[in-house]
Amino acid sequence: MQIKPILAALRRHRLATLLIAMEIALACAVLCNACFLVARRWTMIQINSGVDESSLAVLTVNGFDPNQAADVNARMLTGLRSIPGVQSATLISEVPFGPQTGAAGVTHEPGDFKNLIGVVDFVLAGPGTFKALGLKLVEGRLPQPDDYRPATSFLPDDAQVLVTRQWAEHAWPGENPLGKDFWCDKMHFRVMGVVDHYARAQPSQYDLQQGEWTVFTPVVPGGSLAGTYLLRARPQDVQRVLQAARAAVPKIAPDVVLDQDNSKTLGDLRMNYFKTDRIMIGLLLGVVVLMLGVTALGIVGLTSFWVAQRRKQIGIRRAIGATRGDILRYFQTENFLIVTFGIALGMLLAFVLNAVLMKFYELPHLPLYYLPVGALVLWGLGQLAVLGPALRAAAVPPVVATRSV
């Protein structure tokens, strides 16, 4: 296939060529960036919460006097445990995809505000909660009865805690996290164990690599650990058990108010939490598909026009010996050249667009592998779009050459 005659022909249609190339370039830039955004959100939606979501539900009550916390806890736990189907009812301060209750910056040294390691979620948990959550311990030990410390304000002054692997690798890269110390202002914590995965309450609000910066803190019930209860039941019973528990609250403790919005199964909480992300993914993909469609239609339109315009030349080429395949390949090669030019331009545009997005949104650089993938998609699209008009061109009979009009 000779490229020179094609280039010569394209030079006579500079404007139209440029337009197709521009369209491809814009499509390439938007395609790469939109897919990048989709991929990031998809990764977030897939976050491993580390807990047995299908077996868990959370029930929140408030409106009681803080001095009554221990009493309310005792009544609620007894009442909830007596509901048929409940495997366990325990105390927890926050669950993944529920409201965040305790995030704080922590440091390697006490009271050192300048060198934060990061902001972690402190999950306060009563006895039995670790087992109920179904967290997987990978190193260290489980909390023993005397590890549970009282927390009067927000956190215990001194406690042994479990951290996630993600946090341990961030705070002590390459080191064994067991026995390591860290501080939140003047409160001291020592790592006694590492869990595989445990998502924080609102992972979307943090970077993708910070969604599991969670510190599991064993705390004696009462004080700041009151009002939020974790229910565990068999997956098929959870919904029913939660309904029964919600209905039972006025009988168990008439003096508290049930928090309707925050008493849900963990499955529902997760579903709700990522609802907007799912819609956004759908929207981005929809726009990408529409845009590719419009681009393809544009190529079809312009190539059809070219074929009609060159009917006579095609006839002459056929008359002097070109095969149908030659004509077909001519248009295919022509499209390939234009699309390649467009992609080259589009890669530049993609990086400009990425730079702009990075400025306004907290996004990292566009990974390089998006570009060859985007190029392949656009080459494929171009070839698919040009096929129809090119086949029509190949079908032009040689006799056209002999006709004057």
Add this chain to the structure above:
Amino acid sequence: MFGYYFDLALRSLARNKVLTALMVLAIALGIGASMTTLTVLHVLSGDPLPGRSGTLYYPQIDPQDSRGYLPGKSKPMDQVTWIDGMNLLQAKRADRQALMTGGDVAVQPGNSTLDPFYEDARYTTADFFTMFGVPFQYGHAWGAAEDEAHERVAVISSRLNDKLFGGGDSTGKALRLDGTDFRIVGVTGDWSPNPNFYDLNRKSYDENEGVFVPLSTSQDVGMVHDGSVDCWGNGGGGNTPDHNAPCVWLQFWVQLDSPAKAAAYKTFLVHYSEQQKALGRFQRPPNVELRNVMQWLDYNQVVPDDVRLQTWLALGFLLVCLVNTVGLMLAKFLRRASELGVRRALGASKKALFAQLLVESGVVGLVGGMGGLLLAFIGLWLVRRQPASYAALAHLDPAMLFTTFLLALGASLLAGLLPAWRACQVAPALQLKSN
């Protein structure tokens, strides 16, 4: 002449239906997508209190200790402490001023058919209602005297009034909040500024408080604060900070009727900061801001990131559609080179041909605009089904309707310019010869 060109355009468009349909479709898709997102953006970045927002200001001061202070870079705090709020309120330097914060109260209905429930509340001083122009369905707001006397009075929203009293006049009736009896003095009318500009920590659209009680009373009763608390130094935690704690958790709004008064008020804030520094309460040099409502919303970037992203995406899509339309029009106009050649040979000027072709692209734009409008209606209907708090507000208003057509017409004319110019360059003789 226009009528003739219009007729020509219709004939020409009808001749090649596929190409015409493609152009109309491209314009319609681009317009539909961008109008949907622009409408959402328009709704979200709209003025919450048209006519009033220009005279309402949000003073910011910086009472933090000197730790971490960077001259020129550190921003003043987004809320005020109890002490500063009270000082500024009592200084009465503005035309009107109100100190407020958000909360949650347990409503214990008198009739037993309703279970107790939680309702968003606003604890505020009396000027709130006059300053923000809150309309009243029944009764009236409380006054400064009730604030002073810590009276147990409440204003409720019409929504809560419907729920509790079936929409009847409930003024004078008792309302039990957090175990304390309050007397209802007023029921607000239809009032829901979007966004909820006066307390952005509760960042919600289309959702206003159901209960309003005097700030002084709320503190007596020990009502729970709900919103942002920002402490420094050895400020204790907790959601309802102590009045002396170094924590900001209240919003202070002022009404200043002229720019001169605003400038004077800013000077007052600087003097106040200096005075507090001299007293040893403040450690930083005066660091103040005085923003009006729209500036305040802008500063806080109220419009959700997703919505901005969607708008940019849609505009990018419109651009692709436009380039596509330019290509298709070019094909269409050049195909008619011989026809245009004949017209040129018969004496039509280049200008006349240009006008004719632009009318044709305008027609495509109008039809595309109608298609786009239809798509925008479908798009907005889809937006309203989203779970986001602003979703219910997404409606096309007359201004946006007009913008749609303007955008469609402008876009298609823009798309027609280049192809029309190119098509006018035909040499009449050459075209006549080849036939």
